Amino acid sequence: MNTGFNYSFPALRGRQASKEYYVVMCPLRLIPKLFLFDEQEIPAQYRAQRILNKSRIPELTNYIIDNKNDYVFSSITASIDGKSEFIPYGEDQNQDIGHLKISMDSRFLINDGQHRRAAIEEALKIAPELADESISVVFYRDIDLVQAQQMFSDLNRHAVNTTSSIGILYDQRDQIALLTKEVVEDVPLFKRYTDNERVSLSKNSPKILALNQLFNSTLKILGKTKGDLCQSEEEAYVKEYWRVVSESIPEWQLVMEKKLSPRDLRANYINGHGVFIEALGVLGNYLKINEIENWHTYIHKLQGIDWSRSNTDDWLGRSFSNTGRIQKTNQTVRLTANKIKVLIGLPLSPSDITLEESFSTEV
Secondary structure (H helix, E strand, O other), X not given: OOOOOEEEEEEEEEEEOOEEEEEEEEEHHHHHHHOOOOOOOOOHHHOOOOOOOHHHHHHHXXXXXXXXXXXXXXXXXXXXXXXXXXXXXXXXXXXXXEEEEEEOOOEEEEEEOHHHHHHHHHHHHHOHHHOOOEEEEEEEEOOOHHHHHHXXXXXXXXXXXXXXXXXXHHOOOOHHHHHHHHHHHHOHHHHHHEEOOOOOOOOOOOOOEEHHHHHHHHHHHHOOOOOOOOOHHHHHHHHHHHHHHHOOOHHHHHHHOOOOOHHHHHHHEHHHOHHHHHHHHHHHHHHHHOOOOOHHHHHHHHHHOOOEOOOHHHHEOOOEOOOOOEOOXXXXXXXXXXXXXXXXXXXXXXXXXXXXXXXXXXX
């Protein structure tokens, strides 16, 4: 290959499906220069990537900027459209260690990692000191459009996303995720019966709630979104709220005493489902923002409510549909919370009343 005008990267050579690929460490400052986007609207059948979702870029950029000392990005996968040559360092040994020379006339096509690339570009504008840090790039060469499209399909078809519960469990940065995990540890019922991996529970699950349900409900209590900070008094309120709630649901206590199985709880009551857990979050937020000092008294009244699914007067159309199927949407969560407020003697807000009027006309 002509050695006049080339990129040259120290590289490792590997083989998959009888084809060579190369792993290089690329300085972040080169990422926006090597991988250029064609922002024209090209029909999907003539592209090898999805259209860039620009709404994802700020979140990824903030992740880098906010965690400059411990951010982690997986490799970018790219194909080379142009001349390239791998030159090993040794003749007899280390034949797969060398440098990859790529003609500067070549085009680079990102097969996986275009949002990482865009976030890196934006992060460098804010924190140019990151320019000399690196990200690994896996290069494939001599890839045409059909092969590139197949590569994108293969890379994404077999990828398995982690559940939101696992994400919360392993998150050591988000303050509300940390608070939620503290609640699980502090409340005996939650510690024993929270599923830390799944986002929905099967009918035979030995647990009664999922970690992401408790996290989403805690967000509702605080009136915050993921990534927000909370004050110490808010943390104290959340912990106390969940402690009192856990002691005020008779069926939950029966589960703790092994007198009721989680399976039977889900089959016969609404308080074994996410719509109920998140409705408690709405209730907790109401008590918090209205600064109701004797809120414990209202929570204790939960003991006297009929949570059974046979109680269609209270829960039909709110927590479950006419078919008996539990339904969890923002509206059903609010409708369930409204009914709980009424049953424990709390007034409805103007927006609650509007929702109830709309619900009445639908029933």
